[in-house]
Amino acid sequence: MMKAEAAIINYYHHNSALYAHTDHSEYDTLIKPLISFSFGNAAVFLIGGHTKSECSPSSVLLRSGDILLMTGKSRLCYHAIPRILVDSNFQENFSNKFESISWSYIHDKRININVRQVYD
Numbered sequence: 001m002m003k004a005e006a007a008i009i010n011y012y013h014h015n016s017a018l019y020a021h022t023d024h025s026e027y028d029t030l031i032k033p034l035i036s037f038s039f040g041n042a043a044v045f046l047i048g049g050h051t052k053s054e055c056s057p058s059s060v061l062l063r064s065g066d067i068l069l070m071t072g073k074s075r076l077c078y079h080a081i082p083r084i085l086v087d088s089n090f091q092e093n094f095s096n097k098f099e100s101i102s103w104s105y106i107h108d109k110r111i112n113i114n115v116r117q118v119y120d
Contacts, residue, residue, distance in 0.1 A: 002032055002033055002035075002117050003117050004035075004115045004116070004117060005116070005117050005118045005119060006025075006115070006116050006117075006118050007113055007114065007115050007116075008113070008114045008116075009111065009112070009113050010081075010111070010112040010113075010114070011109065011110075011111055012040075012041075012043070012081070012084050012109060012110040012111075012112070013084070013108065013109055014041070014084050014086045014108040014109065015084070016081075016084060016110075017080070017081060017082050017083065017084075018080055018081040018082075019080055019082075020046070020048070020052060020078045020079065020080040021078065021079070021080070022050075022076055022077065022078055022079075023075060023076075025116070025118060026116060026117065026118050026119075027118070027119060027120060028117075028120060029075045029076060030072055030073065030075060030076070032116065032117040033069055033070060033071040033075075033116075034069070034070040034071075034075060034114055034115070034116050035067065035068075035069055035114070035115045035116070036062075036067065036068040036069075036070070036112060036113070036114045036115075037066075037067055037112065037113045037114075037115075038062045038063065038064055038065065038066045038067075038068070038110065038111075038112055039064050039065070039106070039110070039111040039112070039113075040064055040106040040109050040110040040111050041064070041084050041085055041086050041087055041106075041107075041108065041109065041110045042061055042062060042063045042064065042084075042085040042087060042110075043061075043062050043081050043083065043084050043085065043110055043112075044059055044060075044061060044062075044081065044082055044083045044085070045059065045060045045061075045062050045068065045079065045080075045081055046058070046059050046060075046079060046080045046081075046082060047060070047074065047077050047078070047079045048077055048078045048079070049077055049078065050073075050076055050077060050078075051078070052078055057078070057079075057080075061085075062112075081112075084109075084110050086107075086108050
């Protein structure tokens with residue numbers, strides 16, 4: 001069972017990137033999952049192997065509302081967000097004034113929230 005103890009909020013402008021890295025913060029990285037929530041513009045997510053030269057990375061398109069779950073050995077793989085994809089038609093999905101006001105702020109941005117358990 002996972003008990004959420006920490007969250008990291010990543011805020012991306014349209015020309016931002018998160019370079020290839022691995023996560024080593026938790027004591028039981030292989031046992032406890034990382035749950036990632038995406039909001040705003042889509043992004044390209046890359047995940048490779050345990051070293052940068054081990055294999056070619058696989059790409060996944062993360063859209064607003066998507067949830068990514070990293071568990072087991074995937075927690076030790078290099079991963080990155082090399083590109084944010086600004087969608088000029090994204091606003092059409094909003095149905096009320098609050099969503100429209102929110103759009104004016106986030107139209108060229110992306111927010112990602114990672115939730116994890118740090119201790120046993």
